[in-house]
Amino acid sequence: MSHDKWEDKKIEDLLEKVPKIHDQRSKQDVFNRLKEDGLFDDEPLSTNNHNTGQSRKFKWVPIAVSIAAVFLLAILIPSFINQYSSTDSVEESASTEVSEARDMEQEMKSSESSAEESSADMAIFNAESGDLRTAVYPEELVGNTVFKLGLASDAADSLPVTVLIPNDRIQQDFGDITPTGVELYNHYAPLFMESAIGFSEYHPYAGTITELGDQVIHTLPNDQPYDIAPASLTTYFATLIDTFGDSYEEAALLNQEGSAFEFSEVGEPSTPIALVGESTQYNYFRHTQTDGTTYLAPNFREAFSTVEEAITAMKEETNDIYQSVILPNIDFEITAKGQIATVRFTEEIDLDAFDQVQAMQMIEGILLTAANFDMQVQFENIVQTEWQGFSFTEPLPMPVGANEVSYWTVIQQ
Numbered sequence: 420m421s422h423d424k425w426e427d428k429k430i431e432d433l434l435e436k437v438p439k440i441h442d443q444r445s446k447q448d449v450f451n452r453l454k455e456d457g458l459f460d461d462e463p464l465s466t467n468n469h470n471t472g473q474s475r476k477f478k479w480v481p482i483a484v485s486i487a488a489v490f491l492l493a494i495l496i497p498s499f500i501n502q503y504s505s506t507d508s509v510e511e512s513a514s515t516e517v518s519e520a521r522d523m524e525q526e527m528k529s530s531e532s533s534a535e536e537s538s539a540d541m542a543i544f545n546a547e548s549g550d551l552r553t554a555v556y557p558e559e560l561v562g563n564t565v566f567k568l569g570l571a572s573d574a575a576d577s578l579p580v581t582v583l584i585p586n587d588r589i590q591q592d593f594g595d596i597t598p599t600g601v602e603l604y605n606h607y608a609p610l611f612m613e614s615a616i617g618f619s620e621y622h623p624y625a626g627t628i629t630e631l632g633d634q635v636i637h638t639l640p641n642d643q644p645y646d647i648a649p650a651s652l653t654t655y656f657a658t659l660i661d662t663f664g665d666s667y668e669e670a671a672l673l674n675q676e677g678s679a680f681e682f683s684e685v686g687e688p689s690t691p692i693a694l695v696g697e698s699t700q701y702n703y704f705r706h707t708q709t710d711g712t713t714y715l716a717p718n719f720r721e722a723f724s725t726v727e728e729a730i731t732a733m734k735e736e737t738n739d740i741y742q743s744v745i746l747p748n749i750d751f752e753i754t755a756k757g758q759i760a761t762v763r764f765t766e767e768i769d770l771d772a773f774d775q776v777q778a779m780q781m782i783e784g785i786l787l788t789a790a791n792f793d794m795q796v797q798f799e800n801i802v803q804t805e806w807q808g809f810s811f812t813e814p815l816p817m818p819v820g821a822n823e824v825s826y827w828t829v830i831q832q
Contacts, residue, residue: 551779551807553715554787554818555581564589566603567820569661570613571621573709574740575650577657578618578716581820582611582829600666601630610831616824617710621658633668634691635659639680646682656692657720664694665820698722702729702788703821704741705780714822715784716741726760726792727753730785744784746773759814760789763799770806779807783818790817 555565564584569577584607589598592606608623626639637659639645645655659670669691672680679688693699701717708714718741723729730753736743750765762785770778782798789796795814804812 551775552783553779553822554783555583555820555823556816556818558816559583560819562586564598564603565665565819566607567662567665568608568611568622569658570618571654571658572618572706572714572716574706574719575654576716576719576740577654577661578706578714578822579661579820580616580714580822580824582607582824582826584826584830588826588830599630600663601628601635604628604662607830612829612831615829617708617712630667634671635663635667635669635694636671636673638673638675638677641675643680646684649684652682652684653720657717659692660694660699664699667694669693697724700724700726700729700791702733702791703744703784704733704736705744705784706741713780715744715780715787716821726755726789726794729788729792730760730762733784733788744777744780746777746781749781755794758794759797760792760794761797761799764801767800767802769802771803775807782809782815783821786815786818787821793817 560583562585564586566582566584567579568582569579572578584603592598593602598606605623605628611622613620613622624637625643625645626637629636629638644651646652663670671691672689674680679690681688700722701720702723703715704718706714706716718737721732721737723732733743734745734750746768749768751762752765753763754761770782786796795817797814798811801811804810809815
Protein backbone atom coordinates (compact mmCIF):
# COMPACT_ATOMS: atom_id res chain seq x y z
CA MET A 420 0.00 0.00 0.00
CA SER A 421 1.51 3.44 -0.95
CA HIS A 422 1.66 6.46 1.41
CA ASP A 423 -0.97 8.35 -0.52
CA LYS A 424 -3.51 5.73 0.54
CA TRP A 425 -3.15 6.69 4.21
CA GLU A 426 -6.19 8.50 5.58
CA ASP A 427 -6.27 11.08 8.38
CA LYS A 428 -8.00 8.66 10.68
CA LYS A 429 -5.23 6.07 10.27
CA ILE A 430 -2.59 8.68 11.12
CA GLU A 431 -4.57 9.77 14.17
CA ASP A 432 -4.89 6.17 15.29
CA LEU A 433 -1.15 5.74 14.83
CA LEU A 434 -0.28 8.83 16.88
CA GLU A 435 -2.59 7.70 19.64
CA LYS A 436 -0.46 4.60 19.97
CA VAL A 437 2.61 6.75 20.88
CA PRO A 438 3.14 6.52 24.72
CA LYS A 439 2.04 9.67 26.57
CA ILE A 440 4.66 11.33 28.83
CA HIS A 441 3.43 12.56 32.23
CA ASP A 442 5.60 14.79 34.50
CA GLN A 443 4.58 14.33 38.16
CA ARG A 444 7.02 16.96 39.56
CA SER A 445 5.77 20.22 41.16
CA LYS A 446 6.70 23.64 39.84
CA GLN A 447 9.04 24.17 42.83
CA ASP A 448 10.84 20.91 42.07
CA VAL A 449 11.31 21.96 38.47
CA PHE A 450 12.60 25.43 39.54
CA ASN A 451 15.03 23.93 42.05
CA ARG A 452 16.32 21.48 39.45
CA LEU A 453 16.87 24.28 36.94
CA LYS A 454 18.66 26.34 39.60
CA GLU A 455 20.91 23.39 40.42
CA ASP A 456 21.73 23.08 36.76
CA GLY A 457 22.99 26.69 36.86
CA LEU A 458 20.39 28.14 34.59
CA PHE A 459 20.10 31.26 36.80
CA ASP A 460 23.84 31.69 37.61
CA ASP A 461 24.44 34.36 34.87
CA GLU A 462 24.85 37.98 35.90
CA PRO A 463 21.81 40.15 35.37
CA LEU A 464 21.78 42.63 32.60
CA SER A 465 23.01 46.14 33.61
CA THR A 466 23.38 49.43 31.95
CA ASN A 467 27.10 49.02 31.63
CA ASN A 468 27.00 45.57 30.06
CA HIS A 469 27.43 47.11 26.69
CA ASN A 470 30.59 48.82 27.97
CA THR A 471 32.18 45.56 29.10
CA GLY A 472 31.06 43.66 26.00
CA GLN A 473 29.64 40.99 28.34
CA SER A 474 26.27 39.53 27.63
CA ARG A 475 24.19 37.01 29.50
CA LYS A 476 25.07 33.39 28.78
CA PHE A 477 22.27 31.35 27.20
CA LYS A 478 21.79 27.59 27.77
CA TRP A 479 21.51 25.84 24.37
CA VAL A 480 21.37 22.21 25.59
CA PRO A 481 17.58 22.00 26.20
CA ILE A 482 16.88 23.54 22.83
CA ALA A 483 19.27 21.15 21.13
CA VAL A 484 17.61 18.22 22.84
CA SER A 485 14.20 19.43 21.65
CA ILE A 486 15.44 19.85 18.09
CA ALA A 487 16.96 16.36 18.18
CA ALA A 488 13.68 14.96 19.45
CA VAL A 489 11.82 16.61 16.59
CA PHE A 490 14.26 15.17 14.07
CA LEU A 491 13.97 11.77 15.72
CA LEU A 492 10.20 11.86 15.43
CA ALA A 493 10.51 12.96 11.81
CA ILE A 494 12.57 9.84 11.16
CA LEU A 495 10.64 7.35 13.27
CA ILE A 496 7.10 8.19 12.15
CA PRO A 497 7.71 7.59 8.39
CA SER A 498 9.59 4.41 9.33
CA PHE A 499 6.65 3.32 11.45
CA ILE A 500 4.26 4.11 8.60
CA ASN A 501 6.46 2.18 6.16
CA GLN A 502 6.41 -0.79 8.49
CA TYR A 503 2.62 -0.80 8.45
CA SER A 504 2.64 -0.28 4.69
CA SER A 505 4.99 -3.25 4.22
CA THR A 506 2.77 -5.39 6.44
CA ASP A 507 -0.29 -4.41 4.41
CA SER A 508 1.63 -5.06 1.20
CA VAL A 509 2.68 -8.52 2.36
CA GLU A 510 -0.88 -9.27 3.39
CA GLU A 511 -2.17 -8.06 0.03
CA SER A 512 0.46 -10.17 -1.78
CA ALA A 513 -0.42 -13.24 0.26
CA SER A 514 -4.11 -12.62 -0.37
CA THR A 515 -3.41 -12.31 -4.11
CA GLU A 516 -1.43 -15.56 -4.15
CA VAL A 517 -4.22 -17.38 -2.31
CA SER A 518 -6.75 -15.95 -4.75
CA GLU A 519 -4.64 -16.99 -7.73
CA ALA A 520 -4.23 -20.49 -6.30
CA ARG A 521 -7.97 -20.77 -5.84
CA ASP A 522 -8.53 -19.54 -9.41
CA MET A 523 -6.03 -22.09 -10.72
CA GLU A 524 -7.69 -24.88 -8.75
CA GLN A 525 -11.07 -23.80 -10.09
CA GLU A 526 -9.69 -23.71 -13.63
CA MET A 527 -8.26 -27.22 -13.25
CA LYS A 528 -11.58 -28.48 -11.95
CA SER A 529 -13.28 -26.77 -14.88
CA SER A 530 -10.87 -28.43 -17.34
CA GLU A 531 -11.46 -31.83 -15.75
CA SER A 532 -15.17 -31.21 -15.94
CA SER A 533 -14.88 -30.27 -19.63
CA ALA A 534 -12.91 -33.44 -20.33
CA GLU A 535 -15.57 -35.50 -18.56
CA GLU A 536 -18.30 -33.73 -20.56
CA SER A 537 -16.44 -34.41 -23.81
CA SER A 538 -16.18 -38.07 -22.86
CA ALA A 539 -19.88 -38.06 -22.01
CA ASP A 540 -20.59 -36.75 -25.52
CA MET A 541 -19.17 -40.06 -26.77
CA ALA A 542 -21.59 -42.18 -24.73
CA ILE A 543 -23.65 -44.72 -26.56
CA PHE A 544 -26.67 -42.46 -26.61
CA ASN A 545 -27.58 -38.81 -26.27
CA ALA A 546 -29.84 -38.72 -23.24
CA GLU A 547 -30.88 -35.15 -23.91
CA SER A 548 -32.11 -35.75 -27.44
CA GLY A 549 -33.30 -39.30 -26.78
CA ASP A 550 -31.58 -40.60 -29.94
CA LEU A 551 -30.01 -43.95 -29.14
CA ARG A 552 -28.46 -44.52 -32.55
CA THR A 553 -24.67 -44.25 -32.72
CA ALA A 554 -24.01 -45.26 -36.35
CA VAL A 555 -24.24 -42.89 -39.31
CA TYR A 556 -27.00 -43.49 -41.86
CA PRO A 557 -27.47 -42.36 -45.49
CA GLU A 558 -30.01 -39.64 -44.70
CA GLU A 559 -27.40 -37.88 -42.57
CA LEU A 560 -25.07 -37.37 -45.53
CA VAL A 561 -27.09 -34.45 -46.86
CA GLY A 562 -24.86 -31.39 -46.41
CA ASN A 563 -22.04 -33.44 -44.86
CA THR A 564 -18.91 -35.35 -45.86
CA VAL A 565 -17.92 -38.59 -44.14
CA PHE A 566 -14.50 -38.74 -42.50
CA LYS A 567 -13.41 -41.99 -40.84
CA LEU A 568 -10.54 -42.85 -38.54
CA GLY A 569 -9.35 -45.98 -36.80
CA LEU A 570 -8.33 -44.98 -33.28
CA ALA A 571 -5.95 -46.94 -31.03
CA SER A 572 -8.22 -48.46 -28.37
CA ASP A 573 -7.39 -49.67 -24.87
CA ALA A 574 -7.58 -53.22 -26.21
CA ALA A 575 -4.51 -52.79 -28.45
CA ASP A 576 -6.84 -52.79 -31.43
CA SER A 577 -8.38 -50.24 -33.76
CA LEU A 578 -11.73 -48.71 -32.94
CA PRO A 579 -13.58 -47.20 -35.94
CA VAL A 580 -15.18 -43.77 -35.57
CA THR A 581 -17.07 -41.61 -38.03
CA VAL A 582 -17.22 -37.82 -38.26
CA LEU A 583 -19.67 -35.85 -40.39
CA ILE A 584 -17.86 -32.74 -41.57
CA PRO A 585 -20.22 -29.98 -42.79
CA ASN A 586 -19.82 -29.31 -46.49
CA ASP A 587 -19.40 -25.61 -45.69
CA ARG A 588 -16.18 -26.50 -43.89
CA ILE A 589 -15.11 -28.73 -46.81
CA GLN A 590 -15.64 -25.87 -49.24
CA GLN A 591 -13.80 -23.49 -46.95
CA ASP A 592 -10.80 -25.84 -46.80
CA PHE A 593 -10.81 -27.24 -50.36
CA GLY A 594 -12.85 -24.83 -52.46
CA ASP A 595 -15.06 -26.39 -55.12
CA ILE A 596 -12.86 -29.50 -55.42
CA THR A 597 -14.19 -32.75 -53.93
CA PRO A 598 -11.31 -34.07 -51.78
CA THR A 599 -10.15 -37.68 -51.98
CA GLY A 600 -9.84 -39.92 -48.94
CA VAL A 601 -6.12 -39.19 -48.67
CA GLU A 602 -6.69 -35.44 -49.00
CA LEU A 603 -9.30 -35.56 -46.25
CA TYR A 604 -6.93 -37.52 -44.05
CA ASN A 605 -3.93 -35.27 -44.58
CA HIS A 606 -5.99 -32.19 -43.80
CA TYR A 607 -8.18 -33.32 -40.90
CA ALA A 608 -6.14 -36.01 -39.14
CA PRO A 609 -3.75 -33.38 -37.69
CA LEU A 610 -6.82 -31.45 -36.48
CA PHE A 611 -8.49 -34.48 -34.90
CA MET A 612 -8.29 -34.23 -31.11
CA GLU A 613 -8.30 -37.87 -30.00
CA SER A 614 -7.71 -36.92 -26.37
CA ALA A 615 -11.00 -34.98 -26.39
CA ILE A 616 -12.84 -38.31 -26.44
CA GLY A 617 -10.47 -40.23 -24.17
CA PHE A 618 -8.04 -41.76 -26.70
CA SER A 619 -4.27 -41.52 -26.96
CA GLU A 620 -3.00 -39.30 -29.77
CA TYR A 621 -2.21 -41.68 -32.65
CA HIS A 622 -2.83 -39.67 -35.81
CA PRO A 623 -1.53 -38.40 -38.11
CA TYR A 624 0.65 -41.33 -39.09
CA ALA A 625 4.42 -40.93 -38.99
CA GLY A 626 5.79 -40.38 -42.50
CA THR A 627 3.67 -39.38 -45.48
CA ILE A 628 0.32 -40.57 -46.88
CA THR A 629 -0.19 -40.44 -50.65
CA GLU A 630 -2.33 -42.28 -53.17
CA LEU A 631 -2.08 -43.95 -56.53
CA GLY A 632 -5.34 -45.11 -58.09
CA ASP A 633 -7.05 -47.53 -55.69
CA GLN A 634 -3.98 -47.76 -53.51
CA VAL A 635 -3.13 -45.63 -50.48
CA ILE A 636 0.62 -45.39 -49.93
CA HIS A 637 2.21 -44.94 -46.54
CA THR A 638 5.88 -44.00 -46.79
CA LEU A 639 7.35 -44.76 -43.38
CA PRO A 640 10.43 -43.24 -41.73
CA ASN A 641 13.17 -45.57 -40.50
CA ASP A 642 12.32 -44.78 -36.88
CA GLN A 643 8.58 -45.54 -37.29
CA PRO A 644 6.81 -46.47 -34.01
CA TYR A 645 4.50 -49.19 -35.31
CA ASP A 646 6.45 -52.39 -34.63
CA ILE A 647 7.78 -51.86 -31.13
CA ALA A 648 5.66 -54.90 -30.20
CA PRO A 649 3.48 -57.40 -32.07
CA ALA A 650 0.31 -55.81 -30.66
CA SER A 651 1.29 -52.35 -31.87
CA LEU A 652 1.80 -53.66 -35.41
CA THR A 653 -1.62 -55.32 -35.33
CA THR A 654 -3.18 -52.05 -34.17
CA TYR A 655 -1.44 -50.16 -36.98
CA PHE A 656 -2.73 -52.52 -39.70
CA ALA A 657 -6.26 -52.37 -38.29
CA THR A 658 -6.28 -48.56 -38.18
CA LEU A 659 -5.35 -48.46 -41.87
CA ILE A 660 -8.38 -50.62 -42.68
CA ASP A 661 -10.75 -48.53 -40.54
CA THR A 662 -9.37 -45.26 -41.92
CA PHE A 663 -9.09 -45.94 -45.65
CA GLY A 664 -11.32 -48.99 -46.23
CA ASP A 665 -14.12 -46.95 -47.81
CA SER A 666 -11.92 -45.24 -50.38
CA TYR A 667 -9.14 -47.63 -51.43
CA GLU A 668 -8.59 -51.30 -52.22
CA GLU A 669 -5.24 -51.74 -50.50
CA ALA A 670 -2.47 -50.00 -48.58
CA ALA A 671 1.16 -50.18 -49.66
CA LEU A 672 3.83 -49.64 -47.01
CA LEU A 673 7.09 -48.22 -48.37
CA ASN A 674 10.45 -47.08 -47.01
CA GLN A 675 12.16 -43.82 -47.87
CA GLU A 676 13.73 -45.41 -50.97
CA GLY A 677 10.35 -46.48 -52.34
CA SER A 678 10.76 -50.20 -51.61
CA ALA A 679 8.46 -52.37 -49.51
CA PHE A 680 8.99 -51.58 -45.85
CA GLU A 681 10.41 -54.33 -43.67
CA PHE A 682 9.20 -54.37 -40.09
CA SER A 683 11.58 -55.84 -37.53
CA GLU A 684 8.72 -57.87 -36.03
CA VAL A 685 8.01 -59.45 -39.43
CA GLY A 686 11.54 -59.86 -40.74
CA GLU A 687 10.66 -59.60 -44.44
CA PRO A 688 9.39 -56.93 -46.85
CA SER A 689 5.73 -56.12 -46.29
CA THR A 690 3.03 -56.91 -48.81
CA PRO A 691 0.06 -54.59 -49.53
CA ILE A 692 -2.72 -54.77 -46.95
CA ALA A 693 -6.21 -55.52 -48.27
CA LEU A 694 -8.61 -52.81 -47.12
CA VAL A 695 -11.77 -54.46 -48.45
CA GLY A 696 -12.91 -57.97 -49.27
CA GLU A 697 -13.41 -61.16 -47.31
CA SER A 698 -10.53 -60.43 -44.93
CA THR A 699 -12.44 -57.37 -43.64
CA GLN A 700 -15.86 -59.03 -43.24
CA TYR A 701 -16.12 -58.60 -39.47
CA ASN A 702 -18.97 -58.85 -37.02
CA TYR A 703 -19.52 -56.28 -34.28
CA PHE A 704 -19.35 -56.55 -30.51
CA ARG A 705 -19.51 -54.08 -27.63
CA HIS A 706 -16.23 -52.68 -26.32
CA THR A 707 -15.94 -50.49 -23.22
CA GLN A 708 -12.97 -48.18 -22.85
CA THR A 709 -11.35 -47.70 -19.44
CA ASP A 710 -13.18 -44.37 -19.08
CA GLY A 711 -16.51 -46.20 -19.32
CA THR A 712 -17.41 -45.08 -22.85
CA THR A 713 -18.95 -47.84 -24.95
CA TYR A 714 -18.44 -48.46 -28.67
CA LEU A 715 -19.29 -51.07 -31.29
CA ALA A 716 -16.20 -52.64 -32.83
CA PRO A 717 -14.93 -55.76 -34.63
CA ASN A 718 -13.95 -58.62 -32.34
CA PHE A 719 -10.16 -58.65 -32.79
CA ARG A 720 -10.66 -58.60 -36.58
CA GLU A 721 -12.09 -62.08 -36.87
CA ALA A 722 -13.42 -62.38 -40.44
CA PHE A 723 -16.19 -64.57 -41.89
CA SER A 724 -16.97 -65.79 -45.37
CA THR A 725 -20.77 -65.38 -45.12
CA VAL A 726 -23.13 -62.97 -43.39
CA GLU A 727 -24.98 -65.88 -41.78
CA GLU A 728 -21.81 -67.09 -40.08
CA ALA A 729 -20.87 -63.60 -38.96
CA ILE A 730 -24.24 -62.71 -37.39
CA THR A 731 -24.70 -66.15 -35.80
CA ALA A 732 -21.22 -65.84 -34.21
CA MET A 733 -22.36 -62.64 -32.51
CA LYS A 734 -24.24 -64.77 -29.96
CA GLU A 735 -21.03 -66.10 -28.43
CA GLU A 736 -18.34 -64.26 -26.48
CA THR A 737 -14.82 -65.53 -27.10
CA ASN A 738 -12.90 -63.17 -24.80
CA ASP A 739 -13.43 -60.65 -22.00
CA ILE A 740 -12.59 -57.61 -24.15
CA TYR A 741 -15.53 -57.70 -26.52
CA GLN A 742 -19.04 -58.44 -25.22
CA SER A 743 -21.93 -59.81 -27.25
CA VAL A 744 -24.62 -57.28 -28.15
CA ILE A 745 -27.32 -59.95 -28.48
CA LEU A 746 -29.83 -59.47 -25.65
CA PRO A 747 -29.96 -62.15 -22.94
CA ASN A 748 -32.15 -65.18 -23.66
CA ILE A 749 -32.83 -63.98 -27.19
CA ASP A 750 -32.38 -66.31 -30.15
CA PHE A 751 -32.91 -65.87 -33.86
CA GLU A 752 -32.49 -67.48 -37.25
CA ILE A 753 -30.82 -65.80 -40.19
CA THR A 754 -31.21 -66.29 -43.91
CA ALA A 755 -29.72 -64.34 -46.78
CA LYS A 756 -31.11 -63.69 -50.24
CA GLY A 757 -29.63 -61.23 -52.69
CA GLN A 758 -28.61 -58.12 -50.75
CA ILE A 759 -31.03 -58.72 -47.86
CA ALA A 760 -30.24 -60.65 -44.69
CA THR A 761 -33.38 -61.62 -42.76
CA VAL A 762 -33.09 -61.97 -38.99
CA ARG A 763 -36.16 -63.62 -37.49
CA PHE A 764 -36.39 -63.84 -33.71
CA THR A 765 -37.48 -67.25 -32.44
CA GLU A 766 -39.99 -65.66 -30.08
CA GLU A 767 -41.67 -62.31 -30.55
CA ILE A 768 -39.50 -59.68 -28.96
CA ASP A 769 -40.67 -56.47 -27.29
CA LEU A 770 -37.76 -54.05 -27.56
CA ASP A 771 -39.33 -51.71 -25.01
CA ALA A 772 -39.08 -54.47 -22.39
CA PHE A 773 -35.28 -54.30 -22.46
CA ASP A 774 -32.69 -51.72 -21.59
CA GLN A 775 -33.03 -49.33 -24.52
CA VAL A 776 -29.32 -48.76 -24.98
CA GLN A 777 -28.60 -52.48 -25.08
CA ALA A 778 -31.51 -53.08 -27.44
CA MET A 779 -30.11 -50.46 -29.81
CA GLN A 780 -26.64 -52.00 -29.60
CA MET A 781 -28.08 -55.34 -30.73
CA ILE A 782 -29.93 -53.80 -33.69
CA GLU A 783 -26.98 -51.64 -34.80
CA GLY A 784 -24.42 -54.38 -34.22
CA ILE A 785 -26.32 -56.64 -36.62
CA LEU A 786 -26.74 -53.78 -39.13
CA LEU A 787 -23.01 -52.95 -39.07
CA THR A 788 -22.07 -56.62 -39.46
CA ALA A 789 -24.32 -57.01 -42.51
CA ALA A 790 -22.95 -53.77 -43.97
CA ASN A 791 -19.49 -55.37 -44.09
CA PHE A 792 -21.07 -57.82 -46.57
CA ASP A 793 -22.75 -54.91 -48.40
CA MET A 794 -26.16 -56.10 -47.24
CA GLN A 795 -29.24 -54.66 -45.54
CA VAL A 796 -31.19 -56.37 -42.75
CA GLN A 797 -34.90 -57.19 -42.48
CA PHE A 798 -35.95 -57.89 -38.88
CA GLU A 799 -38.98 -60.07 -38.19
CA ASN A 800 -41.08 -61.02 -35.16
CA ILE A 801 -40.66 -57.72 -33.30
CA VAL A 802 -43.64 -56.24 -31.45
CA GLN A 803 -42.88 -52.70 -32.56
CA THR A 804 -43.26 -51.66 -36.18
CA GLU A 805 -41.65 -48.27 -35.51
CA TRP A 806 -38.89 -47.85 -32.94
CA GLN A 807 -36.19 -45.21 -32.40
CA GLY A 808 -36.42 -43.96 -35.98
CA PHE A 809 -36.44 -47.45 -37.52
CA SER A 810 -39.32 -49.00 -39.44
CA PHE A 811 -39.30 -52.78 -39.08
CA THR A 812 -41.85 -53.13 -41.87
CA GLU A 813 -39.00 -52.95 -44.40
CA PRO A 814 -35.27 -53.61 -44.60
CA LEU A 815 -33.41 -51.08 -42.48
CA PRO A 816 -30.94 -48.69 -44.12
CA MET A 817 -27.34 -49.81 -44.35
CA PRO A 818 -25.10 -47.83 -41.95
CA VAL A 819 -22.43 -45.66 -43.55
CA GLY A 820 -20.11 -45.82 -40.55
CA ALA A 821 -19.89 -46.87 -36.91
CA ASN A 822 -19.56 -44.78 -33.76
CA GLU A 823 -20.36 -41.26 -34.85
CA VAL A 824 -18.43 -38.59 -32.95
CA SER A 825 -19.31 -34.93 -33.00
CA TYR A 826 -17.44 -32.78 -35.48
CA TRP A 827 -17.58 -29.91 -33.00
CA THR A 828 -15.94 -32.03 -30.32
CA VAL A 829 -13.01 -33.59 -32.18
CA ILE A 830 -12.10 -31.29 -35.11
CA GLN A 831 -10.21 -28.10 -34.29
CA GLN A 832 -12.14 -25.13 -35.61
